[in-house]
Amino acid sequence: YEVQVLDNNDNKTYVNGQVASVYKQHIPLAMAAMPSGEWNTYDIFYRAPDFDAAGNKVKSGTITVIHNGVLVQDHVEIKGTTPYIGWPKNPSHGKGPIRLQDHGDNSRVSYRNIWVREL
Structure with a gap:
């Protein structure tokens, strides 16, 4: 599942791929990005889906x-995976990694002061 973290001020993109969107599923309720070059903050509250014994999402x-x-996202439903191409899928899963990425295009990407806390 992917929440977009990017410099949307100098980077035109489609609405459900812009900063603070749930990638290809939910556009943000507001544009709250700081000017390019300034730090942005995100507080993300994630609640995992539930699956039955057969692996079906319940x-x-x-x-x-x-x-x-x-x-900017108010308790929105995650429709499934967030693939670049194709529809969301719902494979059964447990806890997984948190990944921070860039696109390898020589843009400077920095993160700091990351906290992860189980709810």
Whole structure:
């Protein structure tokens, strides 16, 4: 599941791929990005989906995102995976890694002060 973290000020992109969107699923309620070159903050509250013994999804996961102090995703349903191409899928899973990425295009990407806390 992917929440977009990018410099949207100098980077035109499609609405459901812009900063603070749930990639290809939910556009943000507001544009709260700081000017290019300034730090942005994200508070992300994730609730995992539930699966039955056969691996079928019985309850969708949800995400709430506060971007720079502004509520931009309000307990939205995660429809499934967030692939670049194709529809969301819902394979059964447990806990997984948190990944931070860039696109390898020589843009400077930095992260700091990351906290992960189980709810």
